[in-house]
Amino acid sequence: MQAKESILNKVITVGRQFGSGGRELGRRLADYLQIAYYDKEIVEEIAKRTQLSEEYIHNVVEHHPYPLLPITIGRSFNPMGNPMFQITQSVYAEQTRIIKEMAETSDCVIVGRCADYILRDIKPWRLFVYADLDARIRRCYARAPEGEHLTDKEMKQKILSVDKGRQKYYEFYTGNKWGDMTNYDFCINTSNLIIKDAIPHIAHLFD
Amino acid sequence: MQAKESILNKVITVGRQFGSGGRELGRRLADYLQIAYYDKEIVEEIAKRTQLSEEYIHNVVEHHPYPLLPITIGRSFNPMGNPMFQITQSVYAEQTRIIKEMAETSDCVIVGRCADYILRDIKPWRLFVYADLDARIRRCYARAPEGEHLTDKEMKQKILSVDKGRQKYYEFYTGNKWGDMTNYDFCINTSNLIIKDAIPHIAHLFD
Numbered sequence: 001m002q003a004k005e006s007i008l009n010k011v012i013t014v015g016r017q018f019g020s021g022g023r024e025l026g027r028r029l030a031d032y033l034q035i036a037y038y039d040k041e042i043v044e045e046i047a048k049r050t051q052l053s054e055e056y057i058h059n060v061v062e063h064h065p066y067p068l069l070p071i072t073i074g075r076s077f078n079p080m081g082n083p084m085f086q087i088t089q090s091v092y093a094e095q096t097r098i099i100k101e102m103a104e105t106s107d108c109v110i111v112g113r114c115a116d117y118i119l120r121d122i123k124p125w126r127l128f129v130y131a132d133l134d135a136r137i138r139r140c141y142a143r144a145p146e147g148e149h150l151t152d153k154e155m156k157q158k159i160l161s162v163d164k165g166r167q168k169y170y171e172f173y174t175g176n177k178w179g180d181m182t183n184y185d186f187c188i189n190t191s192n193l194i195i196k197d198a199i200p201h202i203a204h205l206f207d
Numbered sequence: 208m209q210a211k212e213s214i215l216n217k218v219i220t221v222g223r224q225f226g227s228g229g230r231e232l233g234r235r236l237a238d239y240l241q242i243a244y245y246d247k248e249i250v251e252e253i254a255k256r257t258q259l260s261e262e263y264i265h266n267v268v269e270h271h272p273y274p275l276l277p278i279t280i281g282r283s284f285n286p287m288g289n290p291m292f293q294i295t296q297s298v299y300a301e302q303t304r305i306i307k308e309m310a311e312t313s314d315c316v317i318v319g320r321c322a323d324y325i326l327r328d329i330k331p332w333r334l335f336v337y338a339d340l341d342a343r344i345r346r347c348y349a350r351a352p353e354g355e356h357l358t359d360k361e362m363k364q365k366i367l368s369v370d371k372g373r374q375k376y377y378e379f380y381t382g383n384k385w386g387d388m389t390n391y392d393f394c395i396n397t398s399n400l401i402i403k404d405a406i407p408h409i410a411h412l413f414d
Binding site: 128185187189197200205207 | 208209210330335337386388389391393394395396399400404405407408412413414
């Protein structure tokens, strides 16, 4: 559909709770709509431009905005003077440039990485994908890498820990509350959905 | 679309922030899907069955779960012995029966009144409709009854006060947090939507 203020391209950003299937939903939606899909491609592009390793960038953009800062106390702490902080800031600046370029180039789905905020001037459709914790635990088990044997408690901790990182990262760079529905146009609960089957229905929102 | 666990009828419940256009969205969705729409009809039916006035019931079901209780203190307060409390409880019991009957009879859209919770066993599609406060203020002005001249501040207070009532009522009877996305399948932000134009797109979710 058209938003009140029309946009040039059809750009869909997807925020998501860990284990909710947001990435699958984003990828399938892009396939169905036959538009570009950006997720790990963003990290690859940052790596190319900054000469940092993809693994390092993944840690920076997916987790904590200042993951490698030393523990310091009170007034003696000045992040601006810290070289690690400067790197994370320049990674974010590069990410901002890349995401804007991607959105200007063609219709696309962009997963995570504060894209909803970075692109706010062009008013993308902003999705947030979430699910009950039980559903997310089941989903994570079904997709666990071979050899990973977590208990329910450990899996729950892993899920909440990844979300905590996303939340901190998002809130640090946007000043908005991560997962607060007011920052999104549509929030989709996947607990009772088979994502593959749901896509043709969800895609109509963006006709 | 089908939920994982299929349901007998297509039942859609609509929770909504005041001024978000949730009622309009629900009514238009029912029209578009050619299914029944229940909103004030529920109050009318309760009135018929309980012999209470519609206005009184509206106050009970839309606002506070115990609006007419006297102010009492600490241990001396026993709501069960209070006749007004008993009336509000019996209104809720009647409402529960009516909503279940409606959902069993035919496909329908039901707006408000804890229907998502009351019908949880048949797993309805649960919508929550919301919008930015600014958008809600604009909407309320556009629909204000003739002769109502509220300032922005007064309109904001009115909106927040109605929502507070809905929240208290919902939380009292369901034990769930009103407007918490985990209790809904889809949350729709109407701030940037023209509801009339959005309906054919939203309706596809329930094909």
